[in-house]
Every structure is written in C-alpha cells, then in structure tokens.
Amino acid sequence: YIEIYFHQQLTLYRCLDTMDLGLGRNSYIDGVKAIKAKTLLIASKDDILTNPQELEMLYQDMKPHNPNVSLKYYSSIYGHDVFFTKPFIDWLYPQIQSIVN
Numbered sequence: 001y002i003e004i005y006f007h008q009q010l011t012l013y014r015c016l017d018t019m020d021l022g023l024g025r026n027s028y029i030d031g032v033k034a035i036k037a038k039t040l041l042i043a044s045k046d047d048i049l050t051n052p053q054e055l056e057m058l059y060q061d062m063k064p065h066n067p068n069v070s071l072k073y074y075s076s077i078y079g080h081d082v083f084f085t086k087p088f089i090d091w092l093y094p095q096i097q098s099i100v101n
Contacts, residue, residue, distance in 0.1 A: 043056065046079045076088065
C-alpha cells in the first residue's frame with residue numbers, strides 16, 4: 001500500500017510541476033499572454049490544493065491580455081473535491097454555457 005501511495009503522490013507532483021505557464025517560454029507573463037481562449041477560472045475559498053489567491057493573481061495577470069477571462073467563486077465544504085459533486089456540476093454547466101455562447 002505504501003509503495004502504491006508513493007507512486008500516486010510522485011505522479012501528482014510531476015503533474016503539478018507541468019502547470020507552469022512560463023515553461024518553455026521566456027517568462028510566466030509570456031505564458032499568460034499566449035492564452036487567447038475564453039477562460040473560466042474557478043476558485044473556492046475552501047480549496048487548500050489550489051489556493052484561491054493564486055487564481056486571483058492569474059486572473060489579474062490575464063485580464064490585460066485576454067478580455068475573455070472570467071473568475072467565479074464556488075464555496076463548498078468539500079474543498080478541491082467539490083469538482084466531483086453533483087451540485088457543483090449543476091452550477092458549472094450554466095457558467096460554461098455563458099462563456100461558449
């Protein structure tokens with residue numbers, strides 16, 4: 001069990017390391033400028049894995065370069081795992097529809 005858990009954690013850490021917007025670019029801001037797609041950032045004040053302040057900073061950094069970025073907040077006792085709950089999915093669908101349309 002411990003060996004399996006170790007490999008899961010290692011895989012997670014490797015995935016998180018690739019979430020660097022500056023990776024392969026001159027800087028983080030160059031990575032931010034490269035995002036041209038409509039973007040919905042979702043923050044939860046109860047999320048300890050993805051700090052809401054980091055998403056707020058990303059939003060502030062993106063806004064001057066991408067007018068199609070939005071930041072929404074969702075609160076839940078489930079923290080980061082809220083993404084697996086039906087109430088969140090029910091809330092998310094109209095958020096996505098508003099961006100797509």
